[in-house]
Amino acid sequence: MRSATRKEEALWLLERLVPGTGVNNLHLAFRVAGELDLARLDRVLSVLVRRHPALRTVFRDGETGLSKEILADLPVAFEERECPADEADAQLAAFVAAPFELDGGALLRALRLRCGNEDVCCVVVHHLNFDTVSAGVLHEEFVAVYDAFTAGEAVPAELAGTAVTLDEAEPTPAGLAFWRDQLRDVRPAELELSCGRPDVAEPNLAGSQVTWSFAAETVEVVRELRKALRVPEAVVLLAAYYLLLHAHGAGPDLVVGSPMNVRGPETARAVGYHVNVTPLRLRVDPAEAFRGLVRRTRDVFFGALTHLDVPVDNLLAEIPRTGSSWRHTVFRHVFNYVPDTGRPAFRLGGLPAEPFAAEAGFSKFDLEFFLLPSADGIRVRAAHYTEVLRQADVQAFVRRYEALLVSLADDLDRPVGDVRVFSAEDDAVLGKANRTGKPVRWPSVPAAVAAAVEERPEAIAVEDGDRKVTYLQLWDTAAVTGERLREAGVAPGEVVALIAPRSAELAAAALGVWLAGATYLPLDPDHPEQRIAYQLADSGAKVALAEVPLPAGADCRALALAPIGSVPSRPAGPLPGTGAPAYLIYTSGSTGRPKGTVIGHPALANLISHFAGELDHHGQAGTLWLTTFSFDISALELFLPLATGGRLVVAPDEARVDGSVLKGLMGRHEVSTLQATPTTWRMVIGDVSGELAGRTVLCGGEPLPATLARQLVDTGCELWNVYGPTETTIWSAAGRVHADGTGLITAGGPIGNTTVFLTGPSGQELPVGVTGELCIAGAGLAAGYHQRPELTAARFAVHPRHGRYYRTGDLARWLEDGTLELLGRADRQVKLRGNRIELAEVESVLLAHDEVAAAAVVVAGDPSDDAVLVAFVEATAEPGMVDRLWAHAGAQLPKSAVPQEFVVVDRIPLTGNDKADYPELTRRAAARTVQHPTTTGEELKLDPLTASVLALFQELLDRGDIGPATNFFLSGGHSLLAAKLAQRIKHLTGVRVRLADIFAQPTPTTLADFVLAAQSQP
Structure with a gap:
């Protein structure tokens, strides 16, 4: 037995992360019009397994790590099944996805599926023994040997004996130095896209794919770009991929993985795992022309080709982790240029046959672009991790990729930051949303x-x-x-x-x-x-x-x-x-x-005119004047009725906090329109719910929680969620919350004569689904800030397409229906221990808890050192309340975003505008007293299991200062050490621990409790 290489261990670790799955399985499959001879198939498979040592290599998952051995012989045979033709795809997908055990057994299996008048043959091989080049070799040899046996002949002479093999050499010092220089100070956290969903703490690596064919005109554009820039087609397509990722929020310091074949001319047909995924690092400069970006992409690409001897896995220990994330790699996106891929139809034993690919069902990366050029054109197969990117997100990606390539050809010397990465579908959605004249x-x-x-x-x-x-x-x-x-x-x-x-x-x-x-x-x-x-x-x-x-x-x-x-x-x-x-x-x-x-x-007149029409406000309709006059939204309550001949109903201050007072006003004065912040509605909803039916209710000034929206809609009122900063005259967008109350709560679309657009960090305009800073232009724009020209210049600017606009500092994204989803303040995003956390998101999750009336989350301490998240919640301080909140947050948030402390209060302090007073809460959090137990080494008494786990921590981390509450990943631990820890715990206790379990229970105490709980299960 030999120890596995670093890159083989990386595959093993990935499998440990999602045990019981075929995440590392590759396959070769084809359909045949007719019936194949099963005994002949078995003979062919046996010949090929004897011919290629990689197919006879087995691996063992042991206490000390992963080891491997090449067996002299390995009996294999085709499994035979029958199924209706319409079930073939599902059965084949299940066969491909079934896991292999790394227990010294074969890492290859085969199936002959009899479906009516045709056969489907599939050979599945573990990635430890196989790659896509191997699949091509195996396909050709399988056909040649089967045809020979069908004709009554022996194995072709060129396929007799043992095939050429490749023993990859250890990385050279020069190669290691090259990649260390390339990856110096790399920041993997910057690779996250501003679209899709946030990463989950316990991944399943479920995958799907989208296939897209470029139009003939686009293919011609790519060919012309290649000629004009004098670079290979792969370099043009890779440079555009960098721009695509950057336009979706990654970077600007980007690292893209690119699989590269390490076989030489003599070993070109060696079967095995002989691919290194190289990390291609490039910084996107918005001021640079595409011509210059392509030139730098070429240098990066060819620089990697000359240093293929170093698997990136050999360098992972030197790359900073992001908190306790399951990821430990320098890239999340992959570019794979695979020319002339599609093997054409062929004959097998005289029968017509064609290649066939089953849906793998897994993705190791957030997004992987396979560029598949052929004589017929260029196809893109975009594989994606479904926990992060939806099918619709990836479909939008490939459409924008094609549109980007076409637009780049217009002017090779235009700064890439000026290129709009929009598809025709994006233009249609946003054009309609902003047609507000x-x-x-x-x-x-x-x-x-x-x-x-x-x-x-x-x-x-x-x-x-x-x-x-x-x-x-x-x-x-x-x-x-x-x-x-x-x-x-x-x-x-x-x-x-x-x-x-x-x-x-x-x-x-x-x-x-x-x-x-x-x-x-x-x-x-x-x-x-x-x-x-x-x-x-x-x-x-x-x-x-x-x-x-x-x-x-x-x-x-x-x-x-x-x-x-x-x-x-x-x-x-x-x-x-x-x-x-x-x-x-x-x-x-x-x-x-x-x-x-x-x-x-004019700005105020535009606002009042819009809502007068939108709410059908006329005649003697009664509007409640409820909001503090110094809060800008009060102006809508004041002037909407007076401009339309309606009635202004003055409310006392008590009506904002005492629902019975508000209820009485509504009844006595026949109020038809009411406006308040979510904070106010939460306080009064219990008293006024029976009085809101048929009335128009506006809710704004803060995010509208879904729970509150459902409560309001259930009253029978006409609920509007409204949004707008003071600088754009009260409200800039409005959306009706419909009767089912179950959908996503959006801010609707822009009001009359208003334009809304989103920008990324480099100022580029963003398409549908991508999070960015919300910017507003049009009739509602304020003149600026009184006596503060420096602030006016910082927040107000001129856009080449939209004219003068205001940068709100709010985060949002366009949805496919042309409405806006608000995602909190840009300046309330914090970074703690390498993790980016949006405090508004944490609050939204807490507000969804049935016992919480209001929530506000602040940071206490130094964000670069000992900072913690403190959540103030307005709720009843009942026994177990904090435990329930902790469990609720932990079930919906990444572990890094779960508050470390919960403070239950009778009432969250408010500003004069009825919003949470964050400065006051921050002061309270800073002044709080946290009691930490002080325990000496002699006084520390641990149960035997916790003591054993603590000893394993000390041994694997090679540290003597480990205590019961020490975080494994914040003390030098990484995925490989965690896998070894899991093995040692299994050997010690018999309990199978996943890597995800260690990420979730990273201290000796919590991990021991987890193991103890597992032992107590029947």
Whole structure:
């Protein structure tokens, strides 16, 4: 027995990861029109097994690792079955997928499947003994020997005796040095795509494939690119593959695996595992022309060809791992150029036959492109790991790949970052979604209100408690306000602060500011004086219409709000022009300094016009004014009814937290439209659920959890999920959540006269299904940030196709139906111990738990060192609650994303905009006290099994500082050592432990508990 090589061990480790499967099985199969002689098939197989030592090689999975031996003889025979023709594919697939045991037995089996009037023959060989080149050799020799036996002849002379073999030499120092230099500082975590699904902790390596044929025009383009760039066709196709991966979020430092045959001219027909998958590393520079990228791709490709003696598996111990991921490789995507693959139809023993391939059912890589050029054209067979990429994702990949190749030919010197990697299907979906042009009903909101006043002056405009205010009364009070502001020296375009609770007087004051030609600044009277003082000073407000005292030292004149019923001494004057800002609103900045956003009249008019049409808002429909006035979404509640002749129903602050108060308002005032954040809806849904049927409900400002969406839809309301940043005027996208309430909760599509697109890290526009930063252009765009040109320049930009736009900092992706799925904030993505974690995703999972009313996750500690995830959950602190949350999160999240601590609270602190107060929660997490037990070595008492497992950890990791809670993978452990650990545990206890089990239980204590639990099973 000899020890297996490193690359053979790599196949063994992969098999240990998914035991009981044929993940490493390869096969050769063909259909024959007629019946083959079974005894003759057995003779042929025996000849070929005796001829090729690789087919007689067996492997043993032992306590010390993997070993191998070449047997002098290995009896083999065809298994015979019969089945209906329509079941042949399924039976063959099952035969191919059945696992081999590495117990010293044959790693080859054969089947003759009799299906009506035809036979299907299949030979399955383990990858340890075989590769695709071997399959071609075996096919040719099988046909030649069978034909000879059919004719009554002996084995052909050229096939007699033992075939040539290849004993691969150990890697040379020069080869190792070359690849170490190539892979220095490589970061495998950057290879993850921004589409599909996140990796799972326990893989099954289930695979599928998509086959795609290029159009004749595309084939001609590829041929012309090859000529123009003077490189082999494989290099052109590989360079385009790098661009395809980069356009889908990988890189820019990319490593692609490429299988390369290590046989020389003398051993060209050697059967065995003689392929090395070389890691081809290349950085994509968006500013570089495709011509330059191809040149560098050529250098990488040919550099690898001259250093094929080093399997990448020999270098894996030197490559950084990503946390406790099951992956331990430097690539997740593979490029395989296989010219002249399809073996044509042939005859076997005089009978017509043709090659046949069974569906393997496994994929070792996220995505593997097989480029199959032939005289008839170019085909792409895209194999993929189904846990990560769906069939639809891969179909989109191959369509975009073809479109990319065609577009590259237009200009070889164009920067590759300017190339849109879109298929025709992408253009159709996004073109339809962004076809939002529609007329705006009014030049401005004050013009709309003025028209409503003229049409129905005595209609009720505002219901404020028991008061009913007509449109004429509201307008007259606004006119008085405008008159007083002009008398106070307020000039057109200047800022007037409004500091008062929601009321009919506040509504009139906002209109009055506009009638004075000024811009209003909404401030919350309940905010701290320091915040109000800053905003007054930063905005330059000279006058404040206020019902509370101004902060001490404020350089601002205070005026009381005009009471309803005030009569102007002169006409209101002309309506404000659309060039002046409508309002200035402050939100918290990333640095803690509030930033003011300037919203123009046309932007606000576009928003109100869109929702007036979308919600069919007209007549005396009642809209609840529920949101804090300083929160921008309050403006929609205020002006939607007043612009359309409806009724504005003023709600007290208690209605946001007390469902019984809200329920009473809805009943008394016949409210038809309500808007609130998910936080508010969660607090009131229990009381108001019976009152929402037939009403229009808007939910936005935070992600809408599916559980809450179902609760709201079940009330019978018309539920809309709305999305938009302040900088694009309240809402930029809206989507109806339909009655079944079971589908994906999306943000719908862009509202009227709005364009939405997504960009990747290099600024490239992204197609359907790819996650990127959401950008918004169109009529709702703000003028920018008040007195902060540097921030305006950073967040607002000009796109060559879409014009001026705003970078939201939100992550999203387009779905196939042209709607947007929101995926949290880009700046709430954290990296802990090599794993990228989206905190919003963790919160979404926790919110799906039936006992959780609200959730907020923060990072405590140094992310580069001792940081942990702390989850604050709003729930009842019952016994076992934390354990249930831990189990719930662990069942749905990667292990790295499961919070290390759960803090159950009565109420999560909120900001003035009814959103979770993350800064406060971060402070609480940092100030928490965690009790760690202090145990000396003498005091440490372990049960015998845990002590034995701990000793194995110490031996395999060669460390003396291992304790019961030491993480195997964070202490120098890797897949090979883990496989040896599993073997030692099986020898010690009789329990079979998978690699995935060690990833899930990486400490001596938890692993011992796992083994103990397995021993107790019947």
